[in-house]
Amino acid sequence: MSATTDDLRPGEARAERLMRMGESPRTGGEALCKLVWILPWLIFLSSPVQDLVSHAHTTAATVAGWAGLLAFAGIYLTLVFRNMGRQFSEPVVACLVAVLGTLAVVLCLTLGGHWIGLFVYVSVTCGAVFPLRTAYWTIPLTTVAMLLMGLHAGQRDGWTLILVLLVGFAMTGVRQLVRTTVELRKARATVAQLAANEERLRLARDLHDLLGHSLSLITLKSELAGRMLPAHPDKAAQQIADIEQVSRQALVDVREAVTGYRRPRLSAELAGARVALTAAGVTAELPAEPDLDGVPEESESALAWALREAVTNVVRHSGARRCAVEVVRRQTLDGPMLELSVEDNGSGGSGSGPGNGLTGLTERLTKAGGTLDAGRSRHGFRLVARTPATAPVDVGSPA
Structure with a gap:
């Protein structure tokens, strides 16, 4: 695990690429990947091709066979490849599948048993493009025809x-998987949009609560100062001083609010860590919602930064296949501490010493009153960050 502070966007980008299943290709690379996934299934066409090149038929029959085979392959690829993204209408799909089945029957009847493998593609097409109710009877019908x-x-x-029979029903499962993946992607986009809308409403409410009263008071005192200025300049000066005080306090409130918006939250970082680790192919062992009652915001923020740094390094540099995260409260000689532990089974990266990421993280934790321990463990690399679990008590106060 190296010490470079980066965001988790590569892991999220990889997850997004994995979620492209079921959509039509946007680029040549995506089209090629989908085509490579489909082309190996054309191996069952080797028997008809071998039959055509063996000169076992007349010239007219061979030409007709090549034409029928090309038409069959073209319809099959069109249905399975293009229909995966931009689907045809149901009548068009039904007509194309009917033509595909008719070609399979005609070619088998006229050119012999070498062409019986075409029914495999008819069954695959029925499972891939038809609704489940239709596929459940067209696949057995294709088997009977074969x-x-x-x-x-x-x-x-x-x-x-x-x-x-099996490959047809297997394709129905693949189609359901694709449909579920597409719906999951849409649901994630909807949740993200709702979360953004909720955050926007919260920001609007906070700004209204922070600035509404202050701006109203500034407006009122400005009007009073304007009325008092000709006859009572001393009272007008007092109103202007009050305006300055109110505006300064409003500026402080806005700065504190913005700082709170920018502060990372441990629960949000745990959710982001799960997404990043899963997208990177790392088995994630993460805790449930941590107990943060009474934990100072500065302590939570420092641990959130530590988790982000640790997971980023696991994803990018460690080569680990498993990562365990634990958040617990411990009683130490320095008082109650909230401890974050991140352990992976990777190589620990190529760095010979702590880099900028761990150095900056150590400084951040020290500022929050915590500590950082990072180094190789028996199984890989382990990072332990601790921060105070309670706010410090001023001994000079009544508390």
Whole structure:
């Protein structure tokens, strides 16, 4: 785990790339990835191709076979590849699947049993593009059609029948997975939008509460000062002094509010850490909502920065496959402390000593009255950050 302070955007970006399943490709790279995923399934066309190049048919039959095979492959790729993103209307899908099934039957009847593998693609298409209710009867129907064509050609391969049946229903599961992934992405976008709207409303309420009274008071005293200025300049000066005091206090309140908005929260960082670790392929062991009752904001903020730094290093530099995070309260000689522990099974990075990230984090924790311990453990790398769990008590006060 190296010591470089970075945000978690690469992990989030990777998660977003993984969530692109089920959408039409936006770039040539995405189109190529989807095509590479589909093309290996065309291996079942090797038998028809071998039959055509073996010169076992007349020239006219061979030309017709090539035309039928190209049309079949084109319709199949169009349905499975393009329909994955921008779906056709249901009548168009039904017509194309009907043409696909008709081509499979005609080619098997005219060119022989070498073409019976085309029904695999018909079954896959039924599972990929039809609704579940329709797929549940079209896939067995395709299997029956393949059985009849096999009997006509003198082939009785039970394994192929089972393959056609299973691969069709497997594609229904894949389609449900794609649909669930798309809905999950939309739900995440909706939640993010709602959270942004809620934060915007909270900001508006806070600003209104902070500035509404102050600005109203400034306006009132300005009017009074204007009325008193000709006859009572001393009273007008007092009103102007009050205006200055109120405006200064309003400025302090706004600065404190903005500082609170910018302060990281430990619960939010735990949620972000889960997303980043999962997207990076790291098994995350994270606690539930931590108990932060009575914990000073400065202590919570320092631990949130420590968690962000630690998870960033795990994702980017450690090469770890597992990361465990723990937040506990401990009673020490210095009083009650809130302890954050982040341990991974990675290499610990290539740095020979603490870098800028850990150095800055140490300074931040020291300022909050805490400590930082980071180094190699028996299983990898471990970072432990501690901050006071209670606000310091002024011994000179009545408390």
